[in-house]
Amino acid sequence: MIDVYLTGLIGTVQQLETANASGGGGGGSAPSLQGTAPNPTGVGIAATSSGNPSANFKMNAQEISNAQNASNPDGADQFDVSHSDFTDGQADITIDISNSASDLNAAYSGHSFKASIAFLGYIVESSATSFQWSLSVSSSLSAGSASISFPIGSSSASTDQDALTYGTGLGDTQGIGAFGDINWGGGRGGLIFPSDGDTVTFTIGADATNSNGTTSASDLVVKYTFED
């Protein structure tokens, strides 16, 4: 019997990282009544602020990495997510790596060591006075890692109800104020990208609070699967 130890490159890495979940852990917890006034009700994450029910339980995501690709040479969009990608609160996104040597490498080599994703949404509610977004990540990666990061100068996710936009100007909203990062591996001559079957799952949460308590929205999930 041969003992074989496969470090890093082949060893699957399970990883879980959570950023800033104040209050409830999501899942649409029922409001608890205190006195005569209820917690915020009807709390959910939506892709617009219009109140259109078809936009509920959905959001958008925008890749903000300094990467390039053939169709969008001014920026990356490989990891963009549309609200139309969501079904029952989850968006399953497939990243085709069958030609990764030319596609992902062309996009990221020399440009960015990671894919960084901003999540854009709106907290639908009634009678809330404050808000809190949260983002967590779990991954199964044969190379590299996944993590959460924040805008410069920040160490927690946004407290804005409206997190529908991402901007880089002073004072601009940067989505939910926490970014999902998929960090490539590398070090033997170039970047190393995930393998077939690797996954990265981001879970987005939102809380709405008033003087009587906090209600959590049902989480939204964005799952990236790398397929050869």
Added chain:
Amino acid sequence: MTRIEVSIPEGTQGDYTIAHHDTQTQERMWQQYLEMKSEPYDNHTVLIKDACPMPIMQDSQAEYMEHQWLWDNATGDVLIGGLGLGMVHQALIDNPNVTSVTVVELEQDVVDLVWDHCAKDDTFTLVVADFETWTPPAGSSFDTVWGDTKLWDNPLKDNEYQTMIINNYSQFTDNIGFWGSL
């Protein structure tokens, strides 16, 4: 923080170059490497292959961590696939459990750049051959085999490379490990 710093002069032989990078170096994606690895040190010696956009080895903290399997397992007669910067040599010399080290390196240019300047003692043997296909002499056995020859421009997938190395060396050892990406 841990690092094994090498002392190899700059130079070029064929497709390979030894260069000294600092925090201001822009070539070969060096800034990207430093950021990617959260590298805390300022000055590094790197080995460059022309065909690769990033150095193929550097005496960084990340490299030390990517060799963790070797630090944990090196014992007895050790076979190293890939000379690189010779970065692992001093650690193997300092390891009282290591009795001999055989280094297999395909590229004579790398040997010419590195071998005269890297740490070694009389227990070291250099074989200029392709580690991926080399057959050890009859009767050979190794207590530890370290596979670190898969570069960015190798068309094999990681698992394909590792399977190939395992198949090639399993009759000579029962302990094979591979360089690991952070």
